Amino acid sequence: MSSFESVFGDSPEFVARAPGRVNLLGEHTDYNGGYVLPIAIEQQTSVSMSHSNSKQYALYSEMLDDIVYFTLGKSPTEHFATYVYGCLMEARAVGMKVPVLDIYIQSDVPMGAGLSSSAALEVATLRVLRALTGFPLDDVQIAQLAQRAEIxxxxxxxxxxxQMASSLAGTREALLLDTLTLERRLVPLPPASAVLVLDSGVVRTLATSGYNQRRTECEEAAHQLGVQSLREVHDISLADALPEPLGRRVRHIVSENARVLRAAECNNAAEFGMLMNASHTSLRDDYEVSVPQLDQLVTLLQAHPDVYGARLTGAGFGGACVALCKPESLHQISEAVLQDYSSMGLKGRILVPPHWVDRTATVGGGSAS
Structure with a gap:
């Protein structure tokens, strides 16, 4: 395995890390100005930097075993490099003097699994820039710059x-975030509970078109209701006056915001789990972003006696499921559920926690299509 020293010939001057995240509740509410409840995961991205004597930035990815050279003012063509390049440009835009750098990326955040590997990369990049330059950036500003870089x-x-979750959340405390005002507070997980994330093995090939369609539907529903965003709608019965599917979209957003706020005040794992179960039902029936494989995996999780609740997490149309479980049973739950899932010709894998990934990363056969 390579290292900063083997690639660049010396030790890095500064290193910073940032975690991936999983969203416990609050799906598709963020672009409606609503509430979300993400939590950081143990897997992290590390970014190392040193001043360079070259005229070009050198960016090496350990995961891809690829090095990219670029200058500011001309974006690199390699997709992974655009996230780092964007952070450098956004930092410079707010007045940071960004020197030419050697940059090394290492990460164990699963890519393409809906755990925000891109946000972890952006936040880690901006954190190490802050350390290297001494430029004053607080954690909220880092999240805002990271978001602008990605867009x-x-x-x-x-x-x-x-970006807010990667910058501010912990692995035992979720971040209750009002995406309209950025008001936030940390919310501990209920006692005697832990998070499990399983990948369905279904690549989210429809996520882009479906995601954009849902955004358009929410905007049209808000327009018909005479509000700026669905965040302003609190009476779920207003959805009854709208044509379908707009009424269903409103029912999900209004009920999901209410679930997030209720969960944030909940100190009981069983009650929290019931809210997660209700969230999946709403995402499946009212928002229509689930697929049969996700439904099957969620059903298996919900049926396990040591699982409090489970739901799809992320945009849907494939991807992962998150469950709140008894901590002492995480290994047994994941093995039993993935074994049953594989008996249906499907292949899943453990994403969080990462402790058993090398040993039981996948169970059973089938196509990960």
């Missing part, structure tokens, strides 16, 4: 949730 330079029209 402007990586071409992803993302909300602020992922």
């Amino acid at each position: 402007q330079y990586a071409g992803v029209r993302c909300g602020i949730m992922d």
Whole structure:
């Protein structure tokens, strides 16, 4: 395995890390100005930097075993490099003097699994820039710069949730975030509970078109209700006056915001789990972003006696499921559920916690299509 020293010939001057995240509750509410409840995961991205004597920035990815050279003012063509390039440009835009750098990326955040590997990369990059330059940036500003970098330079029209979670959340405390005002507070997990994330093995090939369609539907519903965003709607019965599917979309957003706020005040794992179960039902029936494989995996999780609740997490149309479980049973739950899932010709894998990934990363056969 390579290292900063083997690639660049010396030790890095500064290193910073940032975690991935999983969203416990509050799905598709962020672009409606609503509430979200993400939590950081143990897997992290590390970014190391040193001043360079070259005229070009050198960016090496350990995961891809690829090095990219670029200058500011001309974006690199390699997609992973655009996230770092965007952070450098956004930092410079707020007055940071960004020197030419050697940059090394290492990460164990699973890529393409809906755990915000991109936000972890952005936040870690901005954290190490802050350390290297001494430029004053607080953790909220880092999240805001990271979001702008992803929108402007990586071409992803993302909300602020992922970057705020990576910058501010902990692994035992979720971040209750009002995406409209950025008001926030940390919320501990209920006692005797832990988070499990399983990948369905279904690649989210429809996420982009479906995601954009849902955004458009929410905007049209808000327009018909005479509000700026669905955040302003609190009476779920107003959805009855709208044509379908707009009424269903409103029912999900209003009920999901209420679930997030209720969960934030909940100190009981069983009650929290019931809210997660209700969230999945709403995402499946009212928001229509689930697929049969996700439904099957959620059903298996919900049926396990040591699981409090489970739901799809992320945009849907494939991807992962999150469950709140008894901590002492995480290994047994994941093995039993993935074994049953594989008996249906499907292949899943453990994403969080990462402790058993090398040993039981996948169970059973089938196509991960």
